Amino acid sequence: MPLSGLRAILTRSRHQGGELSGLLAAAALQAPPASAALWSAPRLALVEQLWDEGYTSPGGAAELLRLAAPLGLSAASSLMLLGAEAGGPAFSLANEQGAWVAAHEAVAELRERAALRIQHAGTALARRATVSAWDPAAPSFRRRYFHHASAREALRDGVAEPILAAIAASLKPHGQLVLVETTAAQRLDAAGPTIAAWCRLEGREPLLPAEDTITRMLGRLGFEVRVVEDLSPRQTRLALLGWKRLVRELATSRPEPGQAGLVVAEAELWLHRIQLMQQGRIRLLRWHAILNAAGA
Numbered sequence: 001m002p003l004s005g006l007r008a009i010l011t012r013s014r015h016q017g018g019e020l021s022g023l024l025a026a027a028a029l030q031a032p033p034a035s036a037a038l039w040s041a042p043r044l045a046l047v048e049q050l051w052d053e054g055y056t057s058p059g060g061a062a063e064l065l066r067l068a069a070p071l072g073l074s075a076a077s078s079l080m081l082l083g084a085e086a087g088g089p090a091f092s093l094a095n096e097q098g099a100w101v102a103a104h105e106a107v108a109e110l111r112e113r114a115a116l117r118i119q120h121a122g123t124a125l126a127r128r129a130t131v132s133a134w135d136p137a138a139p140s141f142r143r144r145y146f147h148h149a150s151a152r153e154a155l156r157d158g159v160a161e162p163i164l165a166a167i168a169a170s171l172k173p174h175g176q177l178v179l180v181e182t183t184a185a186q187r188l189d190a191a192g193p194t195i196a197a198w199c200r201l202e203g204r205e206p207l208l209p210a211e212d213t214i215t216r217m218l219g220r221l222g223f224e225v226r227v228v229e230d231l232s233p234r235q236t237r238l239a240l241l242g243w244k245r246l247v248r249e250l251a252t253s254r255p256e257p258g259q260a261g262l263v264v265a266e267a268e269l270w271l272h273r274i275q276l277m278q279q280g281r282i283r284l285l286r287w288h289a290i291l292n293a294a295g296a
C-alpha cells in the first residue's frame with residue numbers, strides 16, 4: 001500500500017474520531033513499506049522496540065505474566081508454551097516464576113531468535129526453558145507430561161480441533177490451559193480492502209475461528225471452561241501505549257528510509273487490526289480452562 005493510501009486512512013480515522021490516527025501520523029514518514037520476509041531481522045527489531053525485548057505482541061512481559069497468573073506457576077510447575085514469540089515469554093515465565101517451560105514455535109525466524117535469547121540468558125535459565133519447533137498441520141507434543149499449557153495464536157495456521165486435542169493430550173489430569181486467539185463472529189470477507197490488507201500484513205488467511213466453536217471443542221476434549229474474556233479493548237490500549245513510545249522516539253531520532261518503511265507497514269497493520277476490533281469484526285479472546293480427570 002503506498003504512503004498516500006496510509007495517509008488517507010489516517011485522515012479518515014481522524015475525522016471519525018479515531019485515536020490511533022493522531023498517534024501514528026508521525027510514523028508515516030517519506031518512504032514506502034519495505035518488501036521483506038514476514039519476520040525479517042529489521043522488523044523483529046522494530047516490533048521489540050514497540051512491545052518489549054523478546055515479544056511480538058502488545059504489553060510485553062507485564063501482559064504475559066498477567067495472562068499466566070491463573071495458572072499459579074511455580075518452580076514445581078511444567079508448562080507447555082505454544083507461541084515462543086522472540087523468546088520473551090519463555091524467559092519471563094522461567095525467570096520470574098521459576099517454571100519449567102517447554103516453548104514451541106512454528107515460525108523459524110522467531111524460533112531462532114527465541115533460542116538465542118534463552119541461550120544468552122545463562123546456563124541456569126537455559127535448564128528451565130527450551131525452545132523447539134512444532135507443526136500446526138501435524139501437532140504432536142509429549143503426552144500427559146505438562147502441568148499446564150499456554151497458547152497464543154496457535155490456531156492461526158492450522159485446523160483448530162487437532163491442535164486443541166494435541167494440547168489436551170499433553171496435559172496431566174486437572175491441567176490448566178490459557179488460550180489466547182483472534183476470533184471472528186462470522187466469516188470474514190476476504191475481498192474487503194481492510195480485511196485483505198490486514199491479512200496480507202499479518203501473513204494470515206481470513207479464516208478465523210468463532211468463540212462458540214472453540215468453547216465447544218474444549219468441552220468435547222474434556223475441558224471445563226472457566227473464563228472467556230474479551231481482550232480486544234485491552235490490546236487496543238496496550239498497542240496505543242507502544243505506539244506513543246515509538247512516536248516519541250521518532251521525534252528525536254529520524255530513522256533510515258528502510259526502517260521508516262517498516263514503521264509505516266507496521267502502523268498500517270495495527271491501524272487495520274484496531275479498526276476491525278473496534279468494529280466488532282474480530283476479537284482477541286482469552287479462555288481459561290481446566291482438563292477434568294475424565295477428559296485426561
